[in-house]
Amino acid sequence: MEEEPLAKRLGRLIRRLRLEEGLSQEEFAERCGLHRTYIGFIERGEKTITIETASKLAQALGLSLAQLFIALESLDSD
């Protein structure tokens, strides 16, 4: 089975972590300093994001980049 694209897997994780924080896309976008529609694209895996954007998303979730990708890789191995 071909692995799902990184952007899709990360988008799904971001969405899950955001919901666990009880944040709407609007509130989360504000925390990140990004536009709400952009958050939607990211969560659907429709946008290629830079490591700087990934860092903003992680920080808004109270994580470092390493912690974000550790969470992603543990999801992959579930």
Place this chain on the structure above:
Amino acid sequence: MEEEPLAKRLGRLIRRLRLEEGLSQEEFAERCGLHRTYIGFIERGEKTITIETASKLAQALGLSLAQLFIALESLDSD
């Protein structure tokens, strides 16, 4: 002291890991499937890279994305 941009810190780490592997930029670029000049830009922190490119760089160094950013964050705390 304002923190150095992420791209600069990551570029320096990539360069260090590449040299530890004994790889020229040319050999490393080939492993990554990227152009040699692009590797030069990345190592000097002059390019904003996507998480997909970061993943290619990590894999070419035998690391996962989480391992790459763990290494980066341990450098930051040195």
